[in-house]
Amino acid sequence: MLSQEQNERLTRVGPGTPMGALLRRYWHPIATVGQMKDRDTMPVKLLGENLVLYKDLSGTYGLIDQRCPHRSMSMVYGIPEKCGLRCPYHGWIFDEKGACIAQPYDETEDTSGAFKAKVTIPAYEVAALGGMIFGYLGPKPAPVLPPWDLFVMDGAVREIGFAVVPCNWLQIMENSLDPVHVEWLHQYMRNHVFGKLGKADKQRPPKKHAKIGFDAFEYGIIKRRILEGQTEEGEDWAVGHPVVFPHYLKSGSTTTPAFQIRVPMDDGTTAYWWYRCYTAESGVQVKPQPPEDIPWFVAPVPLLDQNGLPQWDILDNNSGQDIVAWITQGFITDRTKETLGRSDKGILLYRRQLEEALRAVEAGRDPMNVFRAKVDRLDLPVEANKLGAIGNAVLGDRSGNTVKYSPILKEYDKAVAG
Amino acid sequence: MLSQEQNERLTRVGRGTPMGELLRMYWQPIAAVSQLNGRDTLPVKLLGENLVLYKDLSGTYGLIDQRCPHRSMSMVYGIPEKCGLRCPYHGWIFDEKGACTEQPYEETEDPTGAFKAKVTTPAYPVQVMGGMIFAYLGKLPAPVLPKWDLYVDEAMREVTYAVVPCNWLQIMENSLDPVHVEWLHRYWRNYTLGKLGRENERVFPHQEHEKIAFTEFPHGIVKRRVIKGLTEDDDDWQIGHPILFPNYLRTGKTFQIRVPIDDNNTAYWWYRAFTADTGIEIKPQADEDIPFQSAPVPLLDPNGMPQWDIIDNNSGQDIVAWITQGHVTDRTVENLGRSDKGITMYRRLLEISIQQMEQGADPMNVFRTDPGRIEIKTERVFWGRKVDIVGGDRTGHTLKYSQILKDVDSGKIARTAAE
Numbered sequence: 001m002l003s004q005e006q007n008e009r010l011t012r013v014g015p016g017t018p019m020g021a022l023l024r025r026y027w028h029p030i031a032t033v034g035q036m037k038d039r040d041t042m043p044v045k046l047l048g049e050n051l052v053l054y055k056d057l058s059g060t061y062g063l064i065d066q067r068c069p070h071r072s073m074s075m076v077y078g079i080p081e082k083c084g085l086r087c088p089y090h091g092w093i094f095d096e097k098g099a100c101i102a103q104p105y106d107e108t109e110d111t112s113g114a115f116k117a118k119v120t121i122p123a124y125e126v127a128a129l130g131g132m133i134f135g136y137l138g139p140k141p142a143p144v145l146p147p148w149d150l151f152v153m154d155g156a157v158r159e160i161g162f163a164v165v166p167c168n169w170l171q172i173m174e175n176s177l178d179p180v181h182v183e184w185l186h187q188y189m190r191n192h193v194f195g196k197l198g199k200a201d202k203q204r205p206p207k208k209h210a211k212i213g214f215d216a217f218e219y220g221i222i223k224r225r226i227l228e229g230q231t232e233e234g235e236d237w238a239v240g241h242p243v244v245f246p247h248y249l250k251s252g253s254t255t256t257p258a259f260q261i262r263v264p265m266d267d268g269t270t271a272y273w274w275y276r277c278y279t280a281e282s283g284v285q286v287k288p289q290p291p292e293d294i295p296w297f298v299a300p301v302p303l304l305d306q307n308g309l310p311q312w313d314i315l316d317n318n319s320g321q322d323i324v325a326w327i328t329q330g331f332i333t334d335r336t337k338e339t340l341g342r343s344d345k346g347i348l349l350y351r352r353q354l355e356e357a358l359r360a361v362e363a364g365r366d367p368m369n370v371f372r373a374k375v376d377r378l379d380l381p382v383e384a385n386k387l388g389a390i391g392n393a394v395l396g397d398r399s400g401n402t403v404k405y406s407p408i409l410k411e412y413d414k415a416v417a418g
Numbered sequence: 419m420l421s422q423e424q425n426e427r428l429t430r431v432g433r434g435t436p437m438g439e440l441l442r443m444y445w446q447p448i449a450a451v452s453q454l455n456g457r458d459t460l461p462v463k464l465l466g467e468n469l470v471l472y473k474d475l476s477g478t479y480g481l482i483d484q485r486c487p488h489r490s491m492s493m494v495y496g497i498p499e500k501c502g503l504r505c506p507y508h509g510w511i512f513d514e515k516g517a518c519t520e521q522p523y524e525e526t527e528d529p530t531g532a533f534k535a536k537v538t539t540p541a542y543p544v545q546v547m548g549g550m551i552f553a554y555l556g557k558l559p560a561p562v563l564p565k566w567d568l569y570v571d572e573a574m575r576e577v578t579y580a581v582v583p584c585n586w587l588q589i590m591e592n593s594l595d596p597v598h599v600e601w602l603h604r605y606w607r608n609y610t611l612g613k614l615g616r617e618n619e620r621v622f623p624h625q626e627h628e629k630i631a632f633t634e635f636p637h638g639i640v641k642r643r644v645i646k647g648l649t650e651d652d653d654d655w656q657i658g659h660p661i662l663f664p665n666y667l668r669t670g671k672t673f674q675i676r677v678p679i680d681d682n683n684t685a686y687w688w689y690r691a692f693t694a695d696t697g698i699e700i701k702p703q704a705d706e707d708i709p710f711q712s713a714p715v716p717l718l719d720p721n722g723m724p725q726w727d728i729i730d731n732n733s734g735q736d737i738v739a740w741i742t743q744g745h746v747t748d749r750t751v752e753n754l755g756r757s758d759k760g761i762t763m764y765r766r767l768l769e770i771s772i773q774q775m776e777q778g779a780d781p782m783n784v785f786r787t788d789p790g791r792i793e794i795k796t797e798r799v800f801w802g803r804k805v806d807i808v809g810g811d812r813t814g815h816t817l818k819y820s821q822i823l824k825d826v827d828s829g830k831i832a833r834t835a836a837e
Contacts, residue, residue: 180523189506328492343523
């Protein structure tokens with residue numbers, strides 16, 4: 001249980017808040033390269049700030065304030081120029097550094113163009129890696145964009161899923177420090193859902209947790225479990241899988257590993273990214289895939305229907321089940337009312353890591369996973385055998401997070417059928 | 419006109435407010451039994467509290483907090499077990515008394531199960547009568563659930579429901595205001611029928627109210643009227659029809675019940691019992707088979723136009739009046755006149771009841787011993803016409819949407835000679 005003040009400290013992400021300051025020390029995914037292929041601008045809400053991502057005619061990305069500093073029209077309607085984005089209202093242009101480089105009518109009256117130098121727009125750094133576009137909203141200089149393994153590994157085809165989840169980011173992260181919910185929400189509740197859908201044949205007995213464990217490591221926390229019938233030799237305990245500080249989960253298995261990234265849009269809304277790699281061992285053919293060709297999809301968010309009934313048809317997969325848990329905990333769940341038990345010790349460890357990182361930032365130090373020196377690749381563990389079975393999102397069942405909606409697997413199924 | 423403080427006192431219904439505590443002394447309808455056909459849980463918002471109604475595998479109803487006390491997932495997604503409802507997140511079970519009866523992983527680490535005893539969830543008593551499910555959110559012991567006649571008489575029943583986006587009190591006040599019938603349900607109805615090109619349906623002439631009166635009786639207030647052309651010997655004056663304190667209106671064979679969801683929303687129930695004297699065949703009807711239907715709520719369409727097609731009936735017209743008075747209508751700016759004396763009487767009764775409650779006494783219609791069936795009288799002849807809900811016109815409240823009348827029209831339910 002937290003006090004109201006502690007809960008605010010850990011959840012609020014706007015400019016000037018402690019957690020907002022911490023999260024501004026990290027690069028955040030804001031779009032995929034493929035998403036920007038057929039559009040000029042994309043509205044981006046990140047850490048409570050309304051921004052616009054654009055690509056100008058020279059191919060340079062910019063991430064600037066949505067509000068034009070002249071008379072506040074939205075730059076989402078902006079027109080890309082050779083260099084920068086032009087406001088459609090009076091033709092002012094801003095470049096990716098936030099400089100105002102054209103003010104047509106002002107320059108007509110005052111050919112010196114002196115007014116331009118006095119006008120800037122908030123602008124943030126952008127970088128692309130592994131088909132994702134990242135933004136950095138923190139103090140300069142920006143740290144290195146970390147090359148986590150899945151963004152840079154060879155021998156994989158990738159896909160990217162997206163959803164806007166209407167709740168605070170922290171309850172989503174806490175779910176990742178909670179192995180026991182898998183047995184209930186993703187197995188017992190899943191069986192209940194299959195019953196509702198008339199698919200009783202898909203029900204299978206839940207696997208009981210005999211023990212759970214959590215270890216802080218260099219990049220975050222490794223979580224481990226022993227299911228009934230397993231031992232500490234099993235990969236679920238010996239290897240486990242990590243929460244990468246501050247807001248990544250690495251999930252899946254060695255053949256189809258995935259990042260699940262929870263990027264706060266504002267205090268009550270989270271951009272959810274599934275970044276999935278299919279290796280050759282998964283059974284999917286690995287072909288060259290330029291970043292702009294990485295497919296992306298939007299996963300549906302289950303709410304109650306107009307009769308107050310659950311949308312069972314999209315609750316048959318892990319992500320659907322998780323999302324209803326998170327949303328129904330409330331926009332920002334009230335942690336003054338929680339009742340934590342033994343299943344929740346990972347949550348306590350994670351909150352402690354957050355608190356240490358908040359203090360590091362307050363003391364002027366770099367928190368965990370802020371890298372100043374260039375690295376080629378950062379490797380993270382994940383199980384090959386998960387929950388006592390070979391993890392295979394291709395040949396196995398498709399209830400794991402959003403593989404139900406996977407464009408790669410739809411192609412695969414078509415190829416197999418053909 | 420009320421002061422802002424008086425208005426708050428009479429309208430706010432959350433826990434700890436004067437009116438919230440008064441309304442918590444009464445059993446309130448929360449669902450029709452048949453609404454739970456084919457579903458395990460139903461989200462229920464009542465008096466500002468977010469709850470979930472469920473039926474477990476033993477058939478026991480429970481009404482508990484929507485929030486699981488562990489990590490706050492909604493129990494609307496709960497899984498019914500032999501006894502109680504299981505949270506889908508980590509498998510904790512709560513029974514209908516609010517006790518935590520299972521915590522699977524906690525019991526794995528600590529087989530004594532001692533943590534369970536420390537955890538409870540808010541839970542409220544539930545009872546079924548006449549195919550409706552009632553809940554009691556007040557201090558225990560709960561009073562007796564009163565057997566108002568239509569709930570227990572032999573009849574064919576149906577339940578109609580709407581969520582009206584305004585405070586409950588302005589809906590109740592409308593029931594203490596006979597004069598609006600002449601205007602909203604006659605004059606404006608004719609105007610609406612004109613918009614719909616249905617001038618031929620303008621059946622009611624404009625009949626003026628010559629006199630109105632209100633009488634307190636043991637269960638509420640009876641309202642009476644004399645319409646032009648009629649006298650004090652007619653049923654409209656002699657018998658009239660009542661509001662039952664605090665939140666029922668009785669019209670014909672229907673209870674209209676206004677249950678506050680929260681300060682700004684009201685669950686509206688039309689509970690209708692077609693008794694043998696209404697002229698239809700009475701067949702056995704299990705609670706699960708009582709028709710349940712939702713009535714549409716008229717709002718402005720996307721172009722700002724009234725939805726004329728659903729304001730051709732009394733309920734549609736009433737709902738437009740109530741909603742447009744504002745979420746909680748501002749009674750500091752009202753101008754009450756002679757048509758509104760029933761409203762003043764009703765407000766006084768509310769105030770007296772709050773004071774009784776605050777002094778520890780039971781207000782009107784809180785029964786500690788079972789009074790048995792309570793008969794409520796209404797007019798046999800209304801505005802000079804014999805009350806005939808089967809053969810008459812169908813503009814009275816939600817008769818337009820009545821499944822029973824559809825079944826009568828299609829011959830599924832036979833007509834009999836009305837008494």
